[in-house]
Amino acid sequence: MKKRSIIILLATAMLASCQSYKKVPYLQDNPVISTEHHETTSLYDARIMPKDLLTIVVSCPEEPELAEPFNLTVSTPVSNTGNKSLTSQPALQQYLVDNQGNIDFPVLGTIHLGGLTKGEAEQLVKDKLAPQFHRAPIVTVRMVNYKISVIGEVASPGTFTISNEKVNLFEALAMAGDMTIYGIRDNVKLIREDNAGKREIITLNLNDTDILQSPYYYLQQNDIVYVTPNKTKAKTSNISTSTTIWFSVVGSLVSLASLIIAITK
Template sequence: MKKLLIPIVFMAIALLLDACSSAKQVAYFQNIDSVSLASSKGLYDARIMPKDLLTITVVTSDPATSKPFNLSISNTLGTDGRLGSNTGSLLQYLVDNEGNINFPIVGTVHVAGLTKNECQDLIKSKVQPFLAASEVPVVTVSMSSYRVTVAGEVTAPKVVPVSTEKMSVLEAIAQAGDLTIYGRRDNVLLIRENSNGQKEAHRLNLNDANVINSPYYYVQQNDYIYVEPNSTKAKNSAIGQSTTLWFSFVSIMTSVASLLVNIIRN
C-alpha cells in the first residue's frame, strides 16, 4: 500500500508545481515594481502613411470662400433620376504610394510622415495664398482608416478601429476580449509594415513591464497582432486530433471486418 502511495504523492506534487508555474505566466507586468518607466515618457503621435485615408476640412469665416476646398461626394439621387450633391459627406483623400494627396485648388501635397497637426499646418499654409490676407482658416485632418487586427488566442479575434489615433498593444488586445488562458503572454507577435512597404516582425513579452518602454508599445495603423497558443493548448489540440483519427480508423476497420464476416457467412 505504501509503495502505491509514493507515486501518487509525487504526481500530486508535480501537478501543484505545474499549476504554480502556469499561474506565474498569466499575470501581466510581473516586475512592474522594479522597472523604471522613465524612458516611456512622451506623448505619442501617429504619422500618416501611404494608403491612409484622410478626411480634411477647411473652415473660413465665409463658408463660400472655403467651399472649393471641401469637396463633397455626389451620391444623392433626385426625383428626375439624376445624382445631386450631398454636402453631408466629405470626399476622403487616399495617400498614394509616394505619400502624396491631390488637394483641391492647391494640387499635389506630400503628407506621408507627418503627424496630424503637422499636416493641418501644411494644408493651412497651402490654402492661405488663395484667401484674403485677413482670413485665418481652420484646417482639421483625421485618419479615417486607422485600424489594427488582433488574432490568435484572444476571446474575440477582430479588426479594431482606432478612433483616437493612439492605442497601445494592451488596449488593442483588450478590445478583442483579452487573451484566453491558453494565450502566451511572453511571446506576442506584432507584424508591422513601414512606409516603404517592408514588413517587420517583433516579439513582445507582456509578463515583463519593460514592454511599456518598447517602441512597439503603441500600435501603428494596419498592425497585425497574433497571440500564440501555449503548450497546454497545443498538447490538447494534438490529443484531440489523434483521438479523432484513432476513432475514425477503428470505425473503418470495424466496418471492413463486419463486411468480411457477412461475405464469409454467405
C-alpha cells in the first residue's frame, strides 16, 4: 500500500512537471509556419506620432548652397574637465511633433507629418521643397526618440532606444535579457497609446505561433511590454516579505528585552 502511494505521488509530480514545462517554450504549437505572404503584403513601417523627435536632412549635390537654409544646427556644450573651458559642438536641429502632428520647418513653415511613415514624410517634404530647387533634393527623416520599455519578469527591465525604428516582441525581450522562469508566456501585456492619446492593454500569448501574424507583433514607439509573474513568484515574494517582517519584529523584541533586563539589574 505504501509503495502504491509513493508511485502515485511520483507520477503526479512528473505530470505537474511536464505541465509546467509546456508553458515555458515560445511558439510551441506548430513546428513550421510560413509568413511569406504576410510579410510580402504588409511590411512594417513606423508612423510618426505626437511628441516624436525628428531630424530632417536636406541635401542636393548639384546645388549644396540651396540646401543650407533647411539644415539648421544647434550648439551643444561640451565640458573640458582639464581647464574647465566650454566649447560648442554643432548638432542637427531636432523637430518636436506637436499634438496635432505638425512641425515648424525652416522656410516652409508648418508641415503636417503626424500619421505618416518615414518614406511618406520624406516624399511630402521633398514635394514642398521642389519649387526651391532646380533638381530634386534628397530628404532623410529619422526618429530620434523611438523607444520601448520592457518591465516585469525579465532579467534586465528597462527602456530601450531603437535606432532602426523597427523592433518585434522577441527582440524587445532579448534586449531585456529574456523572461525569467517565473514569467507567464501566455499572458504578456502590451500597453499602447495611439496618436489621439487613447490607451489600450492587449494580452498576448507568446506560446502560440499565431503571434507572428499579430498586428501587435511589431512594437510602436513608446510601447510598454509587461511580463506578468506566475503564482510561484507571487508566493515567493510573500514568503520573503513575511520573513523579513518576522525577523524585524523578533529583533525589536530581543532589543527591548535586553533593555528591560539591563534596567532592572
